[in-house]
Amino acid sequence: MAYKRQIDRLPIIPANARKQNVVCHYCIVGCGYHAYSWPANKQGGTAPDQNAFGVDLSEQQYAETDAWYSPSMYNIVKQDGKDVHIVIKPDHECVVNSGLGSVRGARMAEMSYSQARSTQQQRLTDPLVWRYGQMQPTSWEDALDLVARVTARVVADKGEDALFVSAFDHGGAGGGYENTWGTGKLYFGAMKVKNIRIHNRPAYNSEVHATRDMGVGELNNCYEDAELADTIMVVGANPLETQTNYFLNHWVPNLRGSSLGKKDEQFSGEPHDRGRIVIVDPRRTVTVAACEAEAGAENVLHLQIKSGTDLALFNALFTEISEQGWVDQEFIDASTSDQEGEGDGSDPARPGVLTSFAAAREGNRVAIEEAAEITGVSADDIRKAAAWIAEPKEGGARRRTMFAYEKGLIWGNDNYRTNGALVNIALATGNVGRPGGGVVRLGGHQEGYARPADGHVGRPSAYVDRLLIEGQGGVHHIWGCDHYKTTLNAAEFKRVYKQRTDKVKDAMNAVPYGDRDAMVEAIVAAIDDGGLFAVDVDIVPTKIGEACHVMLPAATSGEMNLTSMNGERRMRITERYMDPPGQAMPDCLIAARIANHMQQVFTDLGKADIAANFDGFEWETEEDAFMDGYHATAHGGEHVTYERLRAMGTNGFQEPATGFEDGKIVGTQRLYTDGKFGTEDGKARFMVTAWRGLQAPGKTEQQAAYPFLINNGRANQVWQSAYLDVENDFVMDRWPFPFIEMHPDDMAKIGVKEGDLVEVYNDAGATQAMVYPTPSARPGETFMLFAYPTGVQGNVVNAGTNELHIPNYKQTWGNIRKIADAPASVAHLSFKSKEYSAA
């Protein structure tokens, strides 16, 4: 990972280096790291008392030593205005990762803003405004005055529904409890904004409404459960590449049999074996290959379903498990409701019927042969999966099965019912709230959700992208997201968005920037004529930012103190270890400054009553936002402060906090251990989840019209839309264009070779990709890297969503044609198989 860094020698971390807590700010796993920093003109020595490791570095170190770091973990950054060396290295004592880094997290240092070492020079340093036909730097005062005046005017004239918002709702970078509270208090407290959407979907909704409606919060177990399970069932996820260290540090030990001791210790008297795994994915992923290598192929069951048919499979498994009598009747009687549900599941706010076990069993009954026909999985394999999930162990002990899912389900066909159908199986087999169990989403980012009540948004909430395309809304505030790369129906969205924002740019070009009154009038007139005024708050210049009129520079994790929780609700603080670039500041403080300016403008407009709504934003630091939000409003938040979190280190505590004892925050390892669930009566609900084919509008027709499935998702090296990676040679040299995995027979059919550029096109739009030969792919089924700047997969995803406006990326079909032979930027690439090898 020293790729093109031109670092030939790394300084030794001195014994007195500053050491701070860091949680990797990329994925949900939230691996623990430490940041070591010390003055640029100093370094440690090889003697044990001269270096931070306390060992004799003049001697050969043992293979597993912690006393090292790689060039990618090193940089020179500013701290209080002075250059310091920084090393951000994984923490061996963190129970999440036990010292493992990932190809993303182990590059946190090299992905930091450094003037000395020229990394991430793309970062926004100053507020930018559209002035004289281009974006120009300005002061916070000037930029916020413009934002507040236009926003307040539009709200005053047209109401709050004319203010559209796109905002992160997570933790890690771009989010965290401080920042979601900042934006939440602004848009849901001071205002009641309804036309708001979340960073990765076109509406303000949960991606997992169904499990919540059933009373089962989606992050209900702990990472240790993956070590304790007899069987792991994973649906629509590729955790080796997307939850890397959760997979490596907690799943692999179970698959290898090295967590057997732990199982014996925790469940004496039960027979134990190494863990088995059932993987539901239409694609043979590297996770499948890795599981086969680690567990032996006989312990891995890959149910390679036809795209979008999970629901039929789950209903068949539920039927089979019930008919075999492998259910946990005691749990069902004690912890689930026997009330039969009402309705037929056609209510768009709740497109499945919440009900009793008996009614769900009846409503979801499907013959295995019928499910085999729909899913393409053999009847024998469905039976085998049911047995691996639920057949009692020798002596009658209940099988412990953990269910995990992510975007293949969440962004797949019929999200609500499919989610419900999987939770049905977990409830029927008593695998919630117990060690070795859980029915959990694997997650994407860490979470940091703290907001005032959001009931006014409604359910289903507005399909914001559609409203924008239809010409609604006058002002758009965007926080840490880039729809140009990461939305569905992206081609149409970009076409209309550009037209609407160009209208405002043209109007702004016609008046002197310094004449603020004339400028606001010109902008408002353009809005009245269908234009849109757009404000982008981000850490880097985004693609959607090119359409915006104001860009506000935000600080990211490590440049501010930031709290978040991971996929087992483990909350930690990442301490501020470097300065933000230029004038950049934490999002929560940007939100507060917008609120302060809005208050002033409404006061000037003579609207004192509205101005009063913007009280309570007198925050000086991110800690003020944390205390106002998480500490004061979160469940258990009163036990949590920055000081206490610092003391809890990279292991933190698992939410919710229940107390503070002996200098430690007391947390909750698993949810629902008392058998009481998140419904009014504490009883979980089953759901009737009848199969209804491809549910989202336009998908069936698309499938019939085009020859290739354009399956899509993530790759190990790339973080999200590559917003930082675009300035990193290690990633961009590997993937100058998004790859599209294709079977060699398909390549021959359309006459393309490895590395050739192809156009992917259908009724929704067109995009481009680079061919990656993949013999393990099924003919007719491709897989394209998602959200990439040099070929946006969302261009070919149609506008169809489920009733609650969850996008359906995964079920996309299109045609593929050659554009060009492999360009020069591709010539150096390796196209070797990505299959994992244990050797």
Ligand code: MGD
């Ligand atoms: P994806 O690659 O989007 O990732 O994590 P994952 O959900 O694991 O999709 C997973 C799988 O869904 C793919 O292998 C795909 O073949 C499968 N799939 C497609 N269609 C279907 C279907 O019909 N049924 C089933 N069962 N499966 C299907 C996403 C997660 O990753 C998220 S949400 C985020 S925000 C993070 N992003 C991220 C990243 O950008 N890069 C890396 N390296 N890791 C990441 N981790 C997180």
Ligand code: F3S
């Ligand atoms: Fe970072 Fe760990 Fe994920 S290193 S990217 S949190 S697997």
